[in-house]
Amino acid sequence: VHSLEGYLFPDTYVLKVKMHPELVLKKMLKNLRKKITAEIKMKIQKQEKTLHEVLTLASIIEKETSISKERFLIASVFLNRLKKNMRLQSDPTVIYSLPNLKGKLSKKNLSYNSPYNTYLHRGLPPGPIANPGIQSILAVLNPSKEVFLYFVAKGDNGHIFSKTYKEHRANIRFIKKQRFRKVDLNYGTVSSSK
Numbered sequence: 001v002h003s004l005e006g007y008l009f010p011d012t013y014v015l016k017v018k019m020h021p022e023l024v025l026k027k028m029l030k031n032l033r034k035k036i037t038a039e040i041k042m043k044i045q046k047q048e049k050t051l052h053e054v055l056t057l058a059s060i061i062e063k064e065t066s067i068s069k070e071r072f073l074i075a076s077v078f079l080n081r082l083k084k085n086m087r088l089q090s091d092p093t094v095i096y097s098l099p100n101l102k103g104k105l106s107k108k109n110l111s112y113n114s115p116y117n118t119y120l121h122r123g124l125p126p127g128p129i130a131n132p133g134i135q136s137i138l139a140v141l142n143p144s145k146e147v148f149l150y151f152v153a154k155g156d157n158g159h160i161f162s163k164t165y166k167e168h169r170a171n172i173r174f175i176k177k178q179r180f181r182k183v184d185l186n187y188g189t190v191s192s193s194k
Helices: 021-035 038-046 051-064 068-083 091-097 134-141 165-186
Strands: 150-153 159-162
Touching: 038 051, 038 134, 051 068, 051 091, 051 134, 068 134, 068 150, 068 159, 150 165, 159 165
Parallel strands: none
Antiparallel strands: 150 159
């Protein structure tokens, strides 16, 4: 492991005021070892994954959504895409690789050359992009049984999922239309919709 990213379990910790940083890290690593129970280790082994792979995918899921029930759907999307040798195309992986990003991602950002950019590279990035919580870890090991391959953010922190690229494009158009309509409503310029 080249970095502790992904291995520092996010939790509430009771620390001493002048506690040495190395002891803090050890405490967080120990907590991760506790959270990765024998049952979880067995699932990882049974699914022929490594802990590093699980934490890497879980970290992407962690950054994609804060909605617990969506984590299992997003895990399913990414695992389905990996099985089909499709790129994950996850915005958070690009954001992670762009340390000076200000504002929203642009199309140009999506072509930024980094091993973490899942728009350019197939498979998982080299390592975690965040420290995933237990829900994201469990989502990787117990994904939804859905056959979704795509999802798009609705704007309220939720997502719309789809099975085909055609459905996905339609969902994107729908969301853009909804966002445009909201903007117009805020300015009082929208009449009744057609």
